[in-house]
Amino acid sequence: MRVPTLTAVPADQAMTGGSGPAAGEPLGAVMAGEAGASALAWLRLAQRRYRNGVRGLFMLTQCRTPQDFVAARADLLCEDLDLIRTECEGISEIVAAAAGDAVRVIDAKVE
Numbered sequence: 001m002r003v004p005t006l007t008a009v010p011a012d013q014a015m016t017g018g019s020g021p022a023a024g025e026p027l028g029a030v031m032a033g034e035a036g037a038s039a040l041a042w043l044r045l046a047q048r049r050y051r052n053g054v055r056g057l058f059m060l061t062q063c064r065t066p067q068d069f070v071a072a073r074a075d076l077l078c079e080d081l082d083l084i085r086t087e088c089e090g091i092s093e094i095v096a097a098a099a100g101d102a103v104r105v106i107d108a109k110v111e
Contacts, residue, residue, distance in 0.1 A: 027105045034098030038091060045087040052080060 056076040063069040 027102060027109075030101045030105050031098060034094060034101065038094045038098075041087060041091045041094060045084070045091075048083055048087070049080065052076070052083065 056072075059072050059076065060069060063072055
């Protein structure tokens, strides 16, 4: 089964979601841009977890003893948790950037 790939996102926008709000940009446009970046990050996490799961099943079928099975499963679990932690850090940066951009847009409208 082939896993669909993501469209290319520039590295500077991958973690921040965008380049920040433009002058006079509506709040909805700012939030929509950040929501798109967040959705791509969640999709990337799902794809990586899927690939790791398939790879993990293959690894588990190669185990010959119960001890090998337990050790392989523990390694897979650690890898999965590390992947989730790393991706969630990136997603939290996107959310923080969205909040900062929203505050800047609201402040610009108040002034």
